[in-house]
Amino acid sequence: MPEKPFTSSPNSPRRFCSAKGCPRADAAPSQRDPDAGGKGTAKLVTPGPATTESTAPGPTPSESAASESCQPGTKQRGPLLICPADLPGVSLAVAHVHPPAQPRHVHDSLILGVVTAGSRRIRTSHGETRIGTGEVFALPPGLAHACEPAEEHAAEATGKHACAYFAFSIQAASLPPLVLAALPARIADGALARTLERLAEAVQQECGSLERQSLLAEA
Known part of the structure; x- marks a missing residue:
């Protein structure tokens, strides 16, 4: 039986951070974490001698509580952010259309x-990496990078399912340093991709905490 393609659940009752009034949703587009930042901080980096940074702080406890009232179905200006309460330090961003x-x-x-x-292109100081459909991408903390759809998908970036992706943000303190140092930008591992897809689906659906935690440990 063929693998079921990953799809997000628009009616999921999980915590969404995309509705009007949510602190992260109301930030300017240039200040919001473009990949996944419900629990972390994103900093814009300007190349050259003069470097400026703009930070988008993660939610405080009161902001996290406010995100409980964010409802699905609200018009989104960026990736849909989900912060599962039973996976502390982890958030999920789902982008049906890549900016x-x-x-x-x-x-x-x-x-x-x-x-x-579609395909996603990631540029870092180590060079350019292209991530194709079904491939995993990994970015360690502190690595400056830029992202965009690959050329053949850039023209249709506003179309349905053009260069779509999902990404987990995992606090570095919960991971062994050796894991962070060994990760390449592109990981062609079908088993890992399927595990992450199952975890993303579990985060968006009503299922047991043990299942989500087991999938995270497996990844």
Whole structure:
């Protein structure tokens, strides 16, 4: 039986951070974490001698409580952010349509995601990496990078399912240093991609905490 493609659940009752009134949703587009930042901080990096940073702080306890009232179905200006209460230090961003381009920025958490449609291009100081459909991408904390759809998908970036992806943000403090140092930007591992897809689906659905925690440990 063929693998079921990853789809998000728009009616999920999990915590959404995309509705009007949510602190992260109301931030300017240039200040919001473009990949996954419900629990972390994203900093814009300007190349050259003069570097400026703009931070988008993660939610305080009161802000996290406010995100409980965010409802699905609200018009979104960026990736849908979900913060599962039973996975502390972890958030999920689901982008059905990749933004045309994301400026160079850094995260203070590990970003681990899967491209679910199209191709994504990631530029770092180590060079350029192209992530195809079904492949995993990994960005360690503190690595400056820029993201955009690959050329053949850039023209249709506003179309349905064009260069779609989901990404988990995982606090670095919960991970062994050796894991962070060994991760390449592109991971062609079908088993890992399927595990992350199952975890993303579990985060968006009503299921037991043990199942979500087991899938995270498996990844």
